[in-house]
Amino acid sequence: xxxxxPTLLFYLLSLPLLVLSKSTIEPCSxxxxxxxxxxxxxxxxxxxxxxxxxxxxxxxxxxxANAIDISIPDxxxxxxxxxxxxxxxxxxxxxxxxxxxxxxxxKTRPSDTLSSIADTVYAGLxxxxxxxxxxxxxxxxxxxxxxxxxxxxxxTCFNSSDNFLPAIYLSYVVLVGDTVPGIxxxxxxxxxxxxxxxxxxxxxxxxxDILAIPLPACASSFPRYASDHGLTVANGxxxxxxxxxxxxxxxxxxxxLYCTPASLAVSCSSMQCRGSNLMLxxxxxxxxxxxxxxxxxxxxxxxxxxILTTLSTSLQPRCPGPLQFPSVVPPPTFVNPDSFLAPSPxxxxxxxxxxxxxxxxxxxxxxxxPGVSPASGPAGSTSQASPxxxxxxxxxxxxxxxxxxxxxxxxxxxxxxxxxxxxQFMINDAHL
Ligand SMILES: *[C@@H]1O[C@H](CO)[C@@H](O)[C@H](O)[C@H]1NC(C)=O
Ligand SMILES: *[C@@H]1O[C@H](CO)[C@@H](O)[C@H](O)[C@H]1NC(C)=O
Ligand SMILES: *[C@@H]1O[C@H](CO)[C@@H](O)[C@H](O)[C@H]1NC(C)=O
Ligand SMILES: *[C@@H]1O[C@H](CO)[C@@H](O)[C@H](O)[C@H]1NC(C)=O
Ligand SMILES: *[C@@H]1O[C@H](CO)[C@@H](O)[C@H](O)[C@H]1NC(C)=O
Numbered sequence: 001x002x003x004x005x006p007t008l009l010f011y012l013l014s015l016p017l018l019v020l021s022k023s024t025i026e027p028c029s030x031x032x033x034x035x036x037x038x039x040x041x042x043x044x045x046x047x048x049x050x051x052x053x054x055x056x057x058x059x060x061x062x063x064x065a066n067a068i069d070i071s072i073p074d075x076x077x078x079x080x081x082x083x084x085x086x087x088x089x090x091x092x093x094x095x096x097x098x099x100x101x102x103x104x105x106x107k108t109r110p111s112d113t114l115s116s117i118a119d120t121v122y123a124g125l126x127x128x129x130x131x132x133x134x135x136x137x138x139x140x141x142x143x144x145x146x147x148x149x150x151x152x153x154x155x156t157c158f159n160s161s162d163n164f165l166p167a168i169y170l171s172y173v174v175l176v177g178d179t180v181p182g183i184x185x186x187x188x189x190x191x192x193x194x195x196x197x198x199x200x201x202x203x204x205x206x207x208x209d210i211l212a213i214p215l216p217a218c219a220s221s222f223p224r225y226a227s228d229h230g231l232t233v234a235n236g237x238x239x240x241x242x243x244x245x246x247x248x249x250x251x252x253x254x255x256x257l258y259c260t261p262a263s264l265a266v267s268c269s270s271m272q273c274r275g276s277n278l279m280l281x282x283x284x285x286x287x288x289x290x291x292x293x294x295x296x297x298x299x300x301x302x303x304x305x306x307i308l309t310t311l312s313t314s315l316q317p318r319c320p321g322p323l324q325f326p327s328v329v330p331p332p333t334f335v336n337p338d339s340f341l342a343p344s345p346x347x348x349x350x351x352x353x354x355x356x357x358x359x360x361x362x363x364x365x366x367x368x369x370p371g372v373s374p375a376s377g378p379a380g381s382t383s384q385a386s387p388x389x390x391x392x393x394x395x396x397x398x399x400x401x402x403x404x405x406x407x408x409x410x411x412x413x414x415x416x417x418x419x420x421x422x423x424q425f426m427i428n429d430a431h432l
Pocket of ligand 1: 188252253255
């Protein structure tokens with residue numbers, strides 16, 4: 001403690017010179033992973049394929065996660081405007097005891113510095129210091145052009161639930177002018193929930209902080225051996241799975257995951273339910289004196305290249321209404337200045353690039369999102385009511401913490417605020 005004090009004093013004195021940012025860290029022990037979203041604001045105009053390459057995600061998955069129409073010809077080359085906010089789907093894994101996404105690689109360009117990569121290209125999702133550490137860079141002033149860097153991205157799983165309901169967590173970089181009530185309103189959550197999830201003592205954030213925002217989602221109940229086990233889709237969006245053969249949607253009417261064959265999917269295994277003439281996503285309803293006899297053929301996961309289907313019949317009090325799909329938007333071409341999607345854009349003109357080669361996407365045909373209810377009408381089987389996941393992280397957010405400070409050789413500082421019982425804690429990254 002005696003040794004700590006002078007550095008703490010230095011830290012306090014130099015506060016005005018520092019840009020402090022906090023992010024929520026979720027400790028983890030098992031090597032499982034979950035679906036998560038990373039909120040990214042485009043620093044410059046980028047093609048859909050370029051944004052996808054920056055994060056090494058499938059462009060179709062990227063568009064699906066943002067409910068952007070994928071049936072537009074050549075949508076891969078559509079240019080998205082600077083300042084646009086996108087949710088990037090990612091896999092959140094457990095690395096070195098904390099949740100993070102470590103699948104993103106960046107290939108350095110001539111004028112790159114760790115700060116420009118961190119603050120500009122990845123819009124504050126990673127700090128220069130985190131990139132330096134993740135790549136064991138001893139001298140950050142010497143970056144070789146073409147060097148491949150791991151970009152650690154913040155993410156949380158929290159058991160894919162929030163307040164006992166299925167959720168997917170969005171890592172949100174706070175922008176200038178953001179307030180916690182404003183963020184809560186935008187994502188249909190509450191200030192209390194954001195404070196609990198992020199173990200905050202006061203509802204105060206600064207630009208650059210990274211919050212975990214729980215989004216209501218549809219959970220799947222695919223078996224553990226399915227490659228898409230744990231698939232979670234945010235309300236109002238879509239996901240593509242089973243090698244582009246199956247598309248799943250969530251909301252808006254209920255939070256039951258609903259999957260159908262992706263249109264024009266090629267070389268897919270059978271999507272017909274055994275012992276019936278129903279295809280994946282088909283629901284039949286028959287009013288009887290006892291109630292409504294609902295039969296549905298639903299998606300059960302992707303196993304060894306095989307699409308699992310489940311045929312289920314249930315007697316429901318009422319026949320389900322017409323099927324609703326999340327509304328799909330055309331690929332944005334401008335940022336609405338009134339929209340929350342628009343954070344006062346001050347893009348740094350720069351050539352899009354530096355991203356790793358586009359992952360092998362190759363659209364297998366043209367996809368079309370179901371924008372209108374298909375004639376098949378009724379839907380909403382209860383057969384796939386997934387067990388509601390439970391989570392108690394919100395009880396653990398006691399915020400009387402303590403600081404311990406680490407001062408590294410480069411003068412970078414990291415403060416750990418360990419909340420309550422240590423279930424959750426915050427990291428502060430300070431850079432000069
Ligand atoms: C899902 O989204 C729709 C509209 O986007 C909204 O009306 C509905 O309340 C949301 N459901 C939940 C559980 O948040
Ligand atoms: C419900 O429908 C299924 C398939 O159409 C049928 O096999 C089953 O006998 C029906 N059950 C009742 C109670 O009508
Ligand atoms: C999937 O393939 C693996 C080996 O390739 C095999 O051990 C396993 O039994 C298969 N699972 C199913 C459900 O067919
Ligand atoms: C069954 O699903 C397929 C594929 O989504 C669709 O083309 C077809 O119209 C559906 N049939 C019925 C009877 O709902
Ligand atoms: C996570 O959710 C599952 C149910 O989906 C539940 O059994 C388990 O206890 C939960 N874990 C925690 C730590 O809340």
